[in-house]
Amino acid sequence: MKRLGIVVLSLIFSFQASADEREVITIPSEIKALFLGEMRTHLDNLNEITLAVASGDFKSAAFVAKNKMGFGHSVREIMTVQGKSEEEIEEKLAQLRKKHGTSDHPGRGMGRYMPEEVRELGRAFHKAAEHFANVADTVKNPPTVADYQRVFTALSETIDVCSACHSSYRVE
Ligand code: HEC
Numbered sequence: 247m248k249r250l251g252i253v254v255l256s257l258i259f260s261f262q263a264s265a266d267e268r269e270v271i272t273i274p275s276e277i278k279a280l281f282l283g284e285m286r287t288h289l290d291n292l293n294e295i296t297l298a299v300a301s302g303d304f305k306s307a308a309f310v311a312k313n314k315m316g317f318g319h320s321v322r323e324i325m326t327v328q329g330k331s332e333e334e335i336e337e338k339l340a341q342l343r344k345k346h347g348t349s350d351h352p353g354r355g356m357g358r359y360m361p362e363e364v365r366e367l368g369r370a371f372h373k374a375a376e377h378f379a380n381v382a383d384t385v386k387n388p389p390t391v392a393d394y395q396r397v398f399t400a401l402s403e404t405i406d407v408c409s410a411c412h413s414s415y416r417v418e
Pocket of ligand 1: 411
């Protein structure tokens with residue numbers, strides 16, 4: 247009897263695990279490929295950040311978060327390839343932030359193809375990454391236990407946004 251109970255329970259759990267109730271975002275297939283590519287890069291970015299923190303290199307961790315995950319990171323990457331100066335890039339990003347940073351606006355990144363609720367999560371993600379960058383950037387040498395705690399808390403807050411979006415949405 248006990249065994250039967252376990253079988254029934256495990257069937258219920260496996261059914262629940264396979265039911266996918268996430269909202270579907272429909273995007274053109276070439277955009278989907280770009281989007282998922284960007285996602286995989288974000289996982290690499292997280293790994294780079296974690297490795298940098300593990301080796302006590304907080305400046306590099308902050309650099310990756312700000313430049314590869316912060317607001318307008320795609321624009322920054324393009325302008326960097328074009329050889330623009332840090333000043334020109336910051337000026338452009340300040341303009342874009344004013345225009346698209348908080349309002350209901352599609353912006354220039356992947357958000358253009360997404361519903362507003364997803365864009366909002368995207369903005370929360372950029373903000374969390376920027377907050378992490380600020381926290382990591384202010385760590386002095388040698389770092390204290392409290393510094394590590396602040397840095398990992400900010401990192402976890404960023405990962406929380408990744409998870410929040412993944413648990414609610416999928417693309418097709
Ligand atoms: C605004 C929403 C959003 C945020 C924020 C977000 N993701 Fe995603 N991510 C998605 C969606 C939607 C998918 C597609 C899931 C699906 O269709 O099953 C995805 C897929 C992925 C994939 C799978 C890629 C593939 O090739 O299939 C990885 C890896 C990933 N995300 C990593 C991350 C990491 C790491 C973060 C945070 C640093 C993050 N994502 C933040 C929405 C988001």
